[in-house]
Amino acid sequence: MISSVLVANRGEIACRVFRTCRELGIRTVAVYSDADENALHTRVADAAVRLPGAAPSETYLRGELIVKAALSTGADAVHPGYGFLSENADFARAVLDAGLLWIGPHPEAIEAMASKTRAKELMGLASMADIKEGDLPVLVKATAGGGGRGMRVVRRLADLEGELAAARAEAQSAFGDGEVFVEPYVEGGRHVEVQILADTHGTVWPLGTRDCSLQRRHQKVIEEAPAPGLTSELTDSLYAMAVRAARAVDYAGAGTVEFLVADGTAHFLEMNTRLQVEHPVTEAVFGIDLVALQIRVAEGAPLESDPPRARGxxxxxxxxxxxxxxxxxxxxxxxxxxxxxxxxxxxxxxxxxxxxxxxxxxxxxxxxxxxxxxxxxxxxxxxxxxxxxxxxxxxxxxxxxxxxxxxxxxxxxxxxxxxxxxxxxxSLGSGDPYAHPSPTTALNGVAARPPLVALAAALADAHGRSRFGGWRNLPSQPQLKRYRDEATGTEHEVRYRHTRDGLTADGVRVMHTATDLVVLEVDGVRRHFEVTRYGDEVYVNSTALTALPRFPDPTAQQEPGSLLAPMPGTVVRVAEGLTEGSPVRAGEPLIWLEAMKMEHRISAPASGTLSALHATPGQQVEVGTLLAVVQDNEP
The missing domain is CATH 3.30.470.20 (ATP-grasp fold, B domain)
Structure with a gap:
């Protein structure tokens, strides 16, 4: 029986595994990078071990240190979570060789399916080799890992080499493996997958379908179970292929077989030999705990012959x-x-x-x-x-x-x-057709007047000062406040007055003011605004505002055409041959930043001349760092 589990991961998935372990009475061990020293997963575990001597992005790939941490803390099992080393057969072997239980499929199954090229061969499929114009569009994918990293859609043959290089670099950074392959890109398809769970006694459960079609940069955003609108015949076919994939490698544990469904036909994509990020929707409809079942399988317990029924x-x-x-x-x-x-x-x-x-x-x-x-x-x-x-x-x-x-x-x-x-x-504003009326949207179908969130911020601030700080015996000019909405960049200017009857504002009825709550009424509709401050940041409900000076600083403006770092990160490369004085075209990629394991392109805002270049490969930059300046050639 497992008594202590080390989770070889971080963040949300580590916390999620720890939650089940606590419910089962199992002790928990976290590992962490220097960047995660105070992260939640290190605080909720019974013990936590620092993984030293590597960049934060590489720390959780150091399998030898993770195994050492498990042994030093008395853990008797390792759960890999997802990402990082979760589909690394060598890591699974190292865990087993150390005398620890591995909460996942055996290394040979991981090895067979972790490489997408080998998985396709196992399923009787093949990836593309020599690409011609008629093969486009194609998809470049990393053979290891997932989450959209190392993945590129190529629509022009001239772009293929550059996208292959970018995909290899991103895959190497994310997974420690730069191998990529190419396959046809099916447009207009749905991403549908089947959750499976198998034990060591020959039982394989197909636990329903999931639809994960809403994606950005090939990474899932919204997932649901079951996948809607599938025929019973197609569902049965998906189940059969998923079970066949599991049996082909003598699979044990939780896994997911992914497909692209188009025109009623399912195209095999890959098998992920781990728990998926989206596993909670399957848990909800089947009324199960997949992590608890992973632990049971790792302990050698058999599954029931038939899976539970899905509901809802x-x-x-x-x-x-x-x-x-x-x-x-x-x-x-x-x-x-x-x-x-x-x-x-x-x-x-x-x-x-x-x-x-x-x-x-x-x-x-x-x-x-x-x-x-x-x-x-x-x-x-x-x-x-x-x-x-x-x-x-x-x-x-x-x-x-x-x-x-x-x-x-x-x-x-x-x-x-x-x-x-x-x-x-x-780009939707106050007429957002997908929003219910709320304090941040229109009232009675008319744009809020004045901008209510900014007014609420101003009134809460005014209330927090001396009660009579703004009162005048004779009528005077109203008090003026300016705020910037951080989500949209819109600046709001609001006015209010201190009167004998309290704070007032034109066009609204001020029902109540406090430092943390303002109640306003417009055209008979009353709204509550919760106001919270963190230093210079002001939140009205969930709208983030920044108080602006009444008279903006004219020296704070950037030179036109300035390219600023949109996030902290590392400059990984600069366009080949780019120097000060180089001509550039609007939309042309000039600089690539790496942040959060993804590459981000900084492109020319207009056609013109590069008048300044401050970015160099390897440079660490903060938000707002000036990278380059493009001088617009238009008169």
């Missing part, structure tokens, strides 16, 4: 610290508060934690379960809309709008959903 529908949304409207740019900073009501929330953060640059920007997974798909979507959208998120910019609004989008609500989505709808979903 579940949907999961990944909450990322990123700006979807700005190229999905990762965000960093302090997560002051995170609460999502009435749904399951799996996270690796707690209030006050720092979101750094070294790892994936996922903050949490919100999971809703209901008897029907319509109810589950509505429940999750409402919970996210009511969430309190104080910290860096997130994709919360995008998630809410995606869940309510007609194409998704009627299950007509495919993997190109965000290619078609991203601009629409990130």
């Amino acid at each position: 529908h579940a949907v999961e949304a990944r909450l990322y610290a990123e700006d979807p409207a700005n190229g999905w740019t990762p965000q960093t900073g302090t997560l002051h508060r995170l609460t999502v009501p009435d749904v399951r929330l799996d996270t690796g953060y707690s209030d006050g934690d720092e979101i750094g640059v070294h790892y994936d920007p996922m903050l949490a997974k919100a999971v809703a379960y209901a008897p029907t798909r319509t109810e589950a979507l509505r429940k999750l959208a409402g919970a996210l809309e009511r969430a309190t998120i104080h910290g860096p910019v997130t994709n919360r609004d995008l998630l809410v709008r995606s869940l309510r989008h007609p194409e998704f609500a009627t299950a007509r989505m495919d993997t190109g959903f965000y290619d078609r709808h991203l601009t629409e979903l990130t």
